[in-house]
Amino acid sequence: MSDSSRGEESSGGVEVTSGGGISRRQFLGTSAAGVLAVGLTPNLAKLKSLNIRPRAATTTLKLISWEPFGQSPEFPAWTKVVNEFMAANPKIKVQWGGWPFSTFDQNVIAEAQAGGVNADVVMAPPEAASTLIAKYNLAVPLQSITKSLGLVPIPAHKQFTLNGNLYALGVIDVAFALTYDQRLLKAAGFSKPPSSMEQWLAAVKATTKAPSQFGASLINTVAAQADWWNQLQNFCLPYGGAWAKGTTLTIDSPANIKGIEYWLELVNASGLKGTSETAITKLVLGDQVATQFNVAAGLSNYKTLAPKLYPNLRSTPPPWPSHKAIARLHPLLVMKSSKNVEAAMELVKWCVTPKNLYYLTVTNGYPIIPYSNFQDFEPGYKKYLTNTPWLPGFLETNYVGEFDILGQYTYAYAEIGNIIATNLERAVSGSASVKSALQSAQAQAKSSLHA
Amino acid sequence: MAATEALVIDSPEAKPVRRASRGNSFGRQAGLRSNLHLKLLAPILVFEGLFVVYPIIRGVILAFQQTNYGKTSWVGLANFRQMIHDPIFWASVRTTFEFTLAMVVVWLSLGLGVALLTNWAFKGRSLVRGILAIPWAIPDVPTVLTFTIMLDPNFGILNRIASWIPGVHHQIQWLTAPNLAFIAIITMVAWKGFPFYSLVILSSLQAIPDDLYEAAKVDGAGAFQRFRSITFPSIVPTLSLLAVLAFIFSFQQFTLIYLSTGGGPGQDTSTIAILIYNQAFQYFNYNYASAMAAVGLLLAVFGTVLFVVIERRVIRQRYLEGGLS
Numbered sequence: 001m002s003d004s005s006r007g008e009e010s011s012g013g014v015e016v017t018s019g020g021g022i023s024r025r026q027f028l029g030t031s032a033a034g035v036l037a038v039g040l041t042p043n044l045a046k047l048k049s050l051n052i053r054p055r056a057a058t059t060t061l062k063l064i065s066w067e068p069f070g071q072s073p074e075f076p077a078w079t080k081v082v083n084e085f086m087a088a089n090p091k092i093k094v095q096w097g098g099w100p101f102s103t104f105d106q107n108v109i110a111e112a113q114a115g116g117v118n119a120d121v122v123m124a125p126p127e128a129a130s131t132l133i134a135k136y137n138l139a140v141p142l143q144s145i146t147k148s149l150g151l152v153p154i155p156a157h158k159q160f161t162l163n164g165n166l167y168a169l170g171v172i173d174v175a176f177a178l179t180y181d182q183r184l185l186k187a188a189g190f191s192k193p194p195s196s197m198e199q200w201l202a203a204v205k206a207t208t209k210a211p212s213q214f215g216a217s218l219i220n221t222v223a224a225q226a227d228w229w230n231q232l233q234n235f236c237l238p239y240g241g242a243w244a245k246g247t248t249l250t251i252d253s254p255a256n257i258k259g260i261e262y263w264l265e266l267v268n269a270s271g272l273k274g275t276s277e278t279a280i281t282k283l284v285l286g287d288q289v290a291t292q293f294n295v296a297a298g299l300s301n302y303k304t305l306a307p308k309l310y311p312n313l314r315s316t317p318p319p320w321p322s323h324k325a326i327a328r329l330h331p332l333l334v335m336k337s338s339k340n341v342e343a344a345m346e347l348v349k350w351c352v353t354p355k356n357l358y359y360l361t362v363t364n365g366y367p368i369i370p371y372s373n374f375q376d377f378e379p380g381y382k383k384y385l386t387n388t389p390w391l392p393g394f395l396e397t398n399y400v401g402e403f404d405i406l407g408q409y410t411y412a413y414a415e416i417g418n419i420i421a422t423n424l425e426r427a428v429s430g431s432a433s434v435k436s437a438l439q440s441a442q443a444q445a446k447s448s449l450h451a
Numbered sequence: 452m453a454a455t456e457a458l459v460i461d462s463p464e465a466k467p468v469r470r471a472s473r474g475n476s477f478g479r480q481a482g483l484r485s486n487l488h489l490k491l492l493a494p495i496l497v498f499e500g501l502f503v504v505y506p507i508i509r510g511v512i513l514a515f516q517q518t519n520y521g522k523t524s525w526v527g528l529a530n531f532r533q534m535i536h537d538p539i540f541w542a543s544v545r546t547t548f549e550f551t552l553a554m555v556v557v558w559l560s561l562g563l564g565v566a567l568l569t570n571w572a573f574k575g576r577s578l579v580r581g582i583l584a585i586p587w588a589i590p591d592v593p594t595v596l597t598f599t600i601m602l603d604p605n606f607g608i609l610n611r612i613a614s615w616i617p618g619v620h621h622q623i624q625w626l627t628a629p630n631l632a633f634i635a636i637i638t639m640v641a642w643k644g645f646p647f648y649s650l651v652i653l654s655s656l657q658a659i660p661d662d663l664y665e666a667a668k669v670d671g672a673g674a675f676q677r678f679r680s681i682t683f684p685s686i687v688p689t690l691s692l693l694a695v696l697a698f699i700f701s702f703q704q705f706t707l708i709y710l711s712t713g714g715g716p717g718q719d720t721s722t723i724a725i726l727i728y729n730q731a732f733q734y735f736n737y738n739y740a741s742a743m744a745a746v747g748l749l750l751a752v753f754g755t756v757l758f759v760v761i762e763r764r765v766i767r768q769r770y771l772e773g774g775l776s
Binding site: 103106109110113210211220221222223224225271272273275276278412414415418422423425426428429430431440444447448 | 518539596600605606622624625626627628629711712713715716718721735737
């Protein structure tokens, strides 16, 4: 049985429903209540004589996320925070729901297209959040929460801002930077990490000793299209490009062509052209790759997954002059359609309250907290940042959001990514130039998105 | 119960007793029996209606609509017009037919070859037949993982072997180079599916009476003549049925292609099934995807009917109605 087909999962005693369906417990409960009602109907008159007081009304909030699915190691921390919220607010009950991450966008957007998302609070990947905000106008402004807490959202929140209102608050920041294995770089004669594009290319060439060691882990196959695009989208930034500006697609702009040509040089030099993502991941975890363009979230898992690499894992800002990289904010949103908007906002506020957000960050290893003044609230966070040896590069990176590189097409993140990746694969295999691949992607995206 | 009743009814002495004791109930029972088939069919009809027929009808209706945030508007043929002017759709149709025809030929040839080999009597034949059936039993995901590792440019066994051939560049991009990706897909899908065809053909081969071969041998027919005049005409009905099945199975192939190439490079391995998935679940154009699915359904039905017509008119006339030549 696939994760997505599960009706109910039990995780730490937390009730989870999949999507808009009902859980097995709910189903059994409802059935039992029905049977009981049928049995009691003739005795209703007798029941009237009993003095039964109604229980205090409770508000049930539905929080949808991918966290309860796929045995996410992050779920226990989220459960703890949400359970504490329920303990602090006895009249509010939070029910988890959602789908696995791989199908989360599809399901949320399908519900939005069908008329509304069946949830009070939604945890969403950035493009799904932007779609719910900009395309379907389903979210409630949340700036009052950051104001009341005194938090300053980082600029990547711009993608969730519409007409001056902030509609989503980042809780998980999947931010990119250049990570490297200091042992492999040192062995190749590099005492410092690459600080220019030329240096990175030189380091990749010098550390590639196929088939035992490789210079960079850059995904480049359409079979891993989602992860390829996730990484590749950053490579419009080396020369200051963007995939779209406002409502204008700029996929084949000169800056993008130069950026992708540079990316292709790295791929060719890395020795991992055409290699599957599974093999690349195995090489990375096996301490056989010198540099990675990686996200901070999840790197703490390397402590157990890659015990040889972890002690040597370090980071540096992207080596292009702007030091810009994408921060993929996964925020919480409150749905307009919720019958309990106030309670839902309370829950969001609880999750971004510095104490709780800090707990989630440290426990789950989301090292970048998307609020620029967070250190002022949590002194422990500063200590955490200082004591994590692979973090400094992430802190020096200049983060931009999806809106900055995809403009009004943020909602079409996956579509643009699919079009670019499928066309670019021809350039990777050498049967087309980067320029012609991006020109063909531009034409295809234009006809598809403007149809 | 039925046997007892039959005995009672067939007994001449019992007949009046039965009629007297049951009276009108016999007629009622006969009525019940006449409706029994409908009652037995009802669950499957309801199931098919709800979960097969209704979704198809709903999908076709969606193709004529545009749905946005719960608001559905009738757009007539707009989605189909867009499809007609969409070069990617036509590229996918072409790829689908190329892939489908290739698979029909490869599956049937491979299946026939393996069936003929395993039809020979040799020691350990049952074991060989069992081993040959393994690919069919392996789920799609492990199949793709195994092939992607085998076809990996750096670590794949195929490139290791290829590197021994003089003049061959050892980093061949099996799954990402335009023409090679298509061949790699055909190889993988063929490997996965051929046991089914070989097993069915084998069972058909075993139904041919040995007398025919003995008589042909007496008449001096060689191995090729025996195959041409006895074996092949005898298995033509099976082959034609398998051709239709191969067409349908390859037309709807999705998992192996999607997981290994994702439809790339470019649109080179993007069949209609991949395109529909991308339109629906990557681009969220459900209505346009429904229009594509409706056309895909028509194409599949058209292809199947075409195969059946060819089978009836050409093959049967030549090999069956015309007698064994």
